[in-house]
Every structure is written in C-alpha cells, then in structure tokens.
Amino acid sequence: MNTDNRDIQNIVIVGGGTAGWMTAAALTATLGKGGLNVTLIESEAIGTVGVGEATLPHIRFFNQKLGIDEATLMRETKATYKLGIEFKDWGKIGDSYIHPFGDFGFDINRVPFHHYVSRAAKLGQNTHLDSYSLPVMAARHGKFQPPHPDPNNVLSTFGYAYQFDAGLYAQYLRKFSEARGLTRQEGRVVQTNINSETGFIDSVTLENGQDIAGDFFIDCSGFRGLLIKDALGVGYRDWTNYLPCNRAVTAACEHIGPSLPYTTATAKASGWQWRIPLQHRTGNGYVYCSDFISDDEAANTLMADLEGPARTDPKMLRFTTGQRDKCWEKNCVAVGLSGGFLEPLESTGLYLIQEAITNFIELFPTKDCDAVDRDEYNRIMDISFERVRDFLLLHYVATTRDDSPFWNHCRTMEIPDSLQYKMDLFRSSGRVVTYEIGAFKDPSWLAVYYGQNIVPQGYNPLTDLMPDTVLAGQLAQTASTVDNAVGTMQNHGDYIKHHVLRSAAMDA
Numbered sequence: 001m002n003t004d005n006r007d008i009q010n011i012v013i014v015g016g017g018t019a020g021w022m023t024a025a026a027l028t029a030t031l032g033k034g035g036l037n038v039t040l041i042e043s044e045a046i047g048t049v050g051v052g053e054a055t056l057p058h059i060r061f062f063n064q065k066l067g068i069d070e071a072t073l074m075r076e077t078k079a080t081y082k083l084g085i086e087f088k089d090w091g092k093i094g095d096s097y098i099h100p101f102g103d104f105g106f107d108i109n110r111v112p113f114h115h116y117v118s119r120a121a122k123l124g125q126n127t128h129l130d131s132y133s134l135p136v137m138a139a140r141h142g143k144f145q146p147p148h149p150d151p152n153n154v155l156s157t158f159g160y161a162y163q164f165d166a167g168l169y170a171q172y173l174r175k176f177s178e179a180r181g182l183t184r185q186e187g188r189v190v191q192t193n194i195n196s197e198t199g200f201i202d203s204v205t206l207e208n209g210q211d212i213a214g215d216f217f218i219d220c221s222g223f224r225g226l227l228i229k230d231a232l233g234v235g236y237r238d239w240t241n242y243l244p245c246n247r248a249v250t251a252a253c254e255h256i257g258p259s260l261p262y263t264t265a266t267a268k269a270s271g272w273q274w275r276i277p278l279q280h281r282t283g284n285g286y287v288y289c290s291d292f293i294s295d296d297e298a299a300n301t302l303m304a305d306l307e308g309p310a311r312t313d314p315k316m317l318r319f320t321t322g323q324r325d326k327c328w329e330k331n332c333v334a335v336g337l338s339g340g341f342l343e344p345l346e347s348t349g350l351y352l353i354q355e356a357i358t359n360f361i362e363l364f365p366t367k368d369c370d371a372v373d374r375d376e377y378n379r380i381m382d383i384s385f386e387r388v389r390d391f392l393l394l395h396y397v398a399t400t401r402d403d404s405p406f407w408n409h410c411r412t413m414e415i416p417d418s419l420q421y422k423m424d425l426f427r428s429s430g431r432v433v434t435y436e437i438g439a440f441k442d443p444s445w446l447a448v449y450y451g452q453n454i455v456p457q458g459y460n461p462l463t464d465l466m467p468d469t470v471l472a473g474q475l476a477q478t479a480s481t482v483d484n485a486v487g488t489m490q491n492h493g494d495y496i497k498h499h500v501l502r503s504a505a506m507d508a
Contacts, residue, residue, distance in 0.1 A: 013038065015220035017222065066176070084262050085346065088264065108463075135160075143490065200330045219333070220336050249314050251314050263347065267401070282307060293406075329374070346391060
C-alpha cells in the first residue's frame with residue numbers, strides 16, 4: 001500500500017440500511033484490495049425506512065461491477081424481474097400506460113421513430129406508441145427473458161431491473177462486505193468530534209464512550225443527517241412546492257394472481273399508490289399529501305385496496321422532498337436519505353444512492369479533500385437530483401384531472417424553467433431534450449408525454465421524405481416484429497422458476 005500520509009486509509013460509514021450497505025459493498029469490492037479500511041456503524045435499535053423495493057436498470061450494472069451473481073441475488077432477495085412501471089389514472093381517470101425500460105421502435109434514417117408515429121397520426125392513421133415497444137408489450141403479456149446479445153435483434157431493444165425486498169438486499173450486501181474485510185460496529189453515535197482548525201470530522205463517539213476515528217466519513221444515517229446536518233450544518237432545499245406529497249403509509253400483503261414483470265403506480269384522490277410484486281408477497285404503499293387527506297383515511301384507503309390478506313400492519317413515514325445544499329462537505333459525503341429524498345414514483349431511491357457512491361469513487365480524494373473535487377461532486381449530484389425532480393413533476397402537471405383538490409393543486413402548480421422548456425419543445429416539434437447526466441433518457445420522457453396526453457403539434461420534417469404508403473407499411477412491420485418477438489418469450493413466473501430458482505437449487 002502507498003504510505004503517503006495524504007492517502008485516505010480509514011473510511012467510517014455511519015448508518016446501515018440499503019444506503020450504508022450499498023456503500024460498504026462498493027468500497028470493499030473496488031478499493032478494499034488497496035488496503036483501505038472500512039468501518040460501518042449501525043444500531044439494531046434504530047430502524048430503517050426500508051420501503052423501496054423497485055429499482056431501475058442501473059442497479060444491474062452496480063451489482064455486476066461488484067461481481068454479484070444475478071440468480072443468487074434474486075434467490076436471496078425474493079426478487080422478480082421488472083420491465084417498466086405501469087401508470088394508471090394519471091392523465092385522466094381510466095388511462096393506463098407503461099413507462100418501459102427500452103426503446104419505442106427503431107430510428108429510421110437517423111430520425112427517432114416517434115416522429116414517424118406523429119406524422120402517421122397527422123395522416124389519420126390509427127397508431128399507438130406502445131405497439132412498437134417490446135418491453136411494453138412483453139410486460140402486458142406477462143413475458144420475460146434477458147435481452148438478446150445481437151444488437152440487430154428486436155429482443156435486444158430493452159433493459160430490465162428488479163423488484164426485490166430492500167431489507168434482504170441490505171442483508172445480502174452485509175455478508176458480501178464482511179467477507180471482504182469490512183468491520184461492522186454495533187452502536188449508536190451520540191457525538192461527532194470536529195477538528196477545531198480544519199472543521200473536518202475527526203471521529204464519532206458511541207453511546208458506550210468508544211471513539212471511532214476516520215480520514216473520511218459517509219453519512220448514511222437517513223433523514224436524521226447526523227453528520228451532514230447536525231455536525232456540519234449543511235442546509236436542505238425544500239422542494240414540496242414542486243412535489244407536495246409528504247407522507248406514505250405502507251403494508252405488505254399476500255401475492256395473488258400471476259407474476260407480473262412490472263410495478264404499478266395508481267393515481268388516487270390525494271396522491272398515488274404503488275404495487276410491487278415479489279416472489280413471496282406484494283409490497284404496497286400510498287404516497288400522499290397531508291394537506292388533502294388524514295393519516296387514518298390514507299391508511300384505510302391503502303388497506304382496502306390490498307389484493308390479498310395483509311401480512312403487515314400499516315407503517316407510516318413522513319418526509320420532506322428535497323436535496324441537501326451540499327452532498328459533500330469537508331470530509332463527509334451524504335448518501336441516501338441524508339443527502340435528499342424524492343418520492344419513489346419512478347423507483348429512483350437506489351439509483352440516487354448508486355450515483356452518490358459511484359461519483360465518490362470516481363472523485364476519490366486525499367485526506368485534504370480538495371475543494372475542486374467537492375465542487376465537482378456537488379455539481380453532478382445537483383444535476384442528478386434536479387433532473388429526477390423534473391421527471392417526477394411531469395407526472396403531476398401533465399394531467400387534466402380536476403376531480404379532487406389535490407389534482408387541482410397539481411395541475412396548476414408553478415414548475416421550474418428547466419421542465420417548462422422541455423415540455424414546450426416537445427409540444428412544438430416532438431423533440432426531446434437530451435443530456436448526458438440523468439437517469440431518464442428519451443424513451444422515458446416519451447412514455448410519460450404520450451401516456452399522459454401531451455401530443456406534439458409538429459414532427460421532424462425529414463419524415464416527409466418517406467411516401468405515405470411506405471410509412472404505413474413501415475409502422476405495421478415494426479408492430480408485427482415486436483408482436484412476433486413477444487410471442488417467443490417465456491412467461492415471467494416460469495422464467496423465474498426455471499432459470500433462477502432451479503439454478504439456485506442446483507448450486508445448493
């Protein structure tokens with residue numbers, strides 16, 4: 001190991017849960033061989049939020065970098081596959097669309113496919129964007145198989161994520177991290193000791209009086225923000241003016257019916273309700289704004305909508321949507337809820353944790369934590385949070401619902417200029433604002449725009465180079481190609497049984 005005394009040798013993670021153990025796993029797997037010592041402090045007496053059970057495709061690449069076997073992970077976390085998210089009653093009551101993890105059609109002459117669909121609609125042809133998306137059609141038919149390795153095959157035009165038990169995921173990563181040398185310290189942090197000269201954190205003190213020193217500290221203490229907020233005094237940007245929901249009630253129930261490869265988010269009178277099917281149960285939650293509904297009424301609404309007998313009592317969670325003013329301050333990075341919270345409408349909780357960890361490793365500092373590195377980290381995390389915020393906000397403002405005070409409020413909310421520009425550009429010409437940093441690319445925005453009835457007035461004029469009859473034939477052929485490919489895929493539940501559980505049993 002390099003003996004340069006500027007090198008970080010000891011990292012202390014305060015807090016466990018999904019954020020803490022994802023951080024621990026990434027650090028021990030990628031940096032542990034270099035001699036880095038990682039200590040995680042958590043208390044069994046402190047509970048975790050643990051409501052997130054649905055993910056984005058990015059989690060697959062996080063696990064792959066750690067060397068985690070997918071079949072083993074799915075067995076350990078009771079996971080199912082996820083091709084997208086179904087949204088019901090968002091644009092108006094009775095609507096249903098799926099935000100897929102994959103493309104809509106194929107670019108033609110370097111023009112995005114949806115422009116040809118828009119042109120066909122202007123010509124009076126009966127078209128629906130869903131017909132050209134393999135993950136949408138596969139999800140609707142309850143099908144799944146991994147993407148084909150040939151990029152020219154329609155079966156390669158999608159990604160997938162997982163629906164798993166977040167608590168079991170944290171347990172799995174704990175075993176993974178401890179096997180790679182991590183030290184877990186049981187205890188509650190009662191004091192943070194700040195260096196009077198540098199303002200950096202020197203150590204934390206546990207309730208038993210033990211001091212644990214470190215060169216760098218990662219705050220995974222959840223909403224409490226023990227280090228980033230209480231010790232370092234970093235403020236919080238309250239975004240409830242954009243995302244007004246501030247509470248959630250959750251419960252698990254027996255799984256009823258076929259195994260479906262997607263999460264469902266159903267708009268309700270004062271918020272929305274999720275359904276996440278796992279192998280052994282279904283996770284449910286009602287996210288709502290307390291200005292429009294009482295806690296008891298929200299809990300009663302959720303419990304009345306369960307598909308099967310309840311397996312847990314309702315659990316309440318209060319939160320303030322927003323982001324920490326700085327996710328990295330001094331020698332401390334906030335990961336997870338301590339760094340910010342955006343409601344789980346698009347399953348972004350673990351994605352933002354992953355972004356925080358990945359960016360920290362890429363900008364891994366020396367002990368002095370150069371201000372330029374901190375500024376760059378904070379810049380990237382600001383962009384990541386704000387772009388997720390805008391995408392979530394789109395769901396609320398792209399609606400014609402006027403059946404409740406909550407939806408009247410959402411429909412008429414002031415929105416940030418960044419989102420207004422995106423919406424105006426799409427309404428005008430069908431063009432989607434693209435950028436490198438951010439969780440959601442063009443297909444995601446298209447799914448919500450079209451799914452919630454934001455229809456562009458124009459389209460790329462280069463599509464006019466294709467004759468009308470050729471256009472109709474091209475769209476019909478693409479829909480047929482997707483339909484035929486879906487017909488070759490396996491039933492989602494059968495795939496899990498034959499390729500996940502069977503392989504796990506053979507390895508046992």
